[in-house]
Amino acid sequence: MSGAATGEKIVIVGLGLIGGSMAKALKQNTDCRVLGVDIDEDVLLDACSCGAIDGKAGKEDLQTADVVYLCVYPREALAFARDFGPLLKEGCILTDACGVKGEIAAGMEALSGTGKYVFVGGHPMAGKELNGFAESTPGLFAGASYLLTPCGAPDWAVEKVRGLAEKMGFGRVVLTDPKHHDREIAFTSQTPHVLACAYVMSPRCREHQGFSAGSYRDVSRVADINGALWSRLFLMNREALLDELDELTQNITLFREAIAREDEYRLKELLQTAGEIKRRYH
């Protein structure tokens, strides 16, 4: 699983859950040469010995890479682009995996001109409750959405990222702009994470065992998350997330008021509205 790969040279920066899974999926499904960068030498060693990467990426690998995936925290992704972007060859595609795209797009825009690479923003919509290379798996992306924010990148670059995504197993690639991305993500991903955490903070959580079933399990599933990463992501998407949390608490309040005044008619109406939305947009 090493050595004589004939395909393109891919460098993955950050071999955590996402980067590790990308490496494994690329090694499994393409003939790309996959090299890794990680601050943790043990992780690099693990990744090499299990065949997730063909080796550690050195300076000359960066200079000859065809695609570089930044699978690190947002600030570190921008710092990498600043420090190593100038090394990348003309036509190298630099892409990231950050869950919030506006700040990344602005940061990369500010760096444009410092390198000859092409940047395509990316957000693989996959994850699980546990982190790190040890949790990575080549099947992580099966059927998932991969959101791309090309921000002016040429079509050939977008198509190359899309092609690799399909080989990694993604179910669909969606092109969007950073602002729309961040508004939707505030709703589909960030709000459920805030909710899960706020939910388990009820004193009743301590006694839920025996009294809980699927509803509890589903709402609380993502209550144990990487605090350093998610606090950054929340703050990077502050305005959209605040809007969404306000929208949610207002809607909870509609239910609260109907319950408080024992307004069964209104309650049925609210439940019907929600049911219709759920059936329609699924």
Added chain:
Amino acid sequence: MSGAATGEKIVIVGLGLIGGSMAKALKQNTDCRVLGVDIDEDVLLDACSCGAIDGKAGKEDLQTADVVYLCVYPREALAFARDFGPLLKEGCILTDACGVKGEIAAGMEALSGTGKYVFVGGHPMAGKELNGFAESTPGLFAGASYLLTPCGAPDWAVEKVRGLAEKMGFGRVVLTDPKHHDREIAFTSQTPHVLACAYVMSPRCREHQGFSAGSYRDVSRVADINGALWSRLFLMNREALLDELDELTQNITLFREAIAREDEYRLKELLQTAGEIKRRYH
């Protein structure tokens, strides 16, 4: 699957998702004679023809029944106990399947003396997003909790209900009192249902496709529910549910405030607290 059953006589009132599944599980795993009551003759016919019940329960079946399960809405359960309780034989166990227990316990208490049966409150913690006999399945209760509120019922009656529950596939039987039950249920079940409905009411829900993954799916899962049933259940547990919704919105507000003032330290602290609770109480 009909006729010569040698075991006890069980009557199931209401052959919806829960009643239908109980009937199927009892027929599959016991030699009880299982009879049904339903306002919909077509459902009774379906249940007979697929072998979920041995037949329709008549007046004399109620007079000789060993156990009667009330798998109808709360008010209808109490109305049935009022109207038909006097027919039940001494030692017949009458039990229900309502998701809120305080009001049922009070209603049954008010009826005590009108019949010779023994009442054991019950709440099978199982369900799915779709309702009705057509959705019922003998495996619905596999591994689920079955909450019992004996309210003074003798041990032999509780043990009989427990024994039948085990045969239906329940994973555990928990004895509790109506007040504690209702407080916990407000947290583990009712709040997630309100949440799911409030959540999908965001305008962003209409455009979630392509931008959503597991977190969206989990929080929104129970947004399409039986409005007539759940509005009753919410109102029957009004005080506990209002407390829980207030607790939740207060906790969401803690996150909201930390995000609004860009307090990354506090945000990490909140995420850590939630993560600890989740790991500890799972």
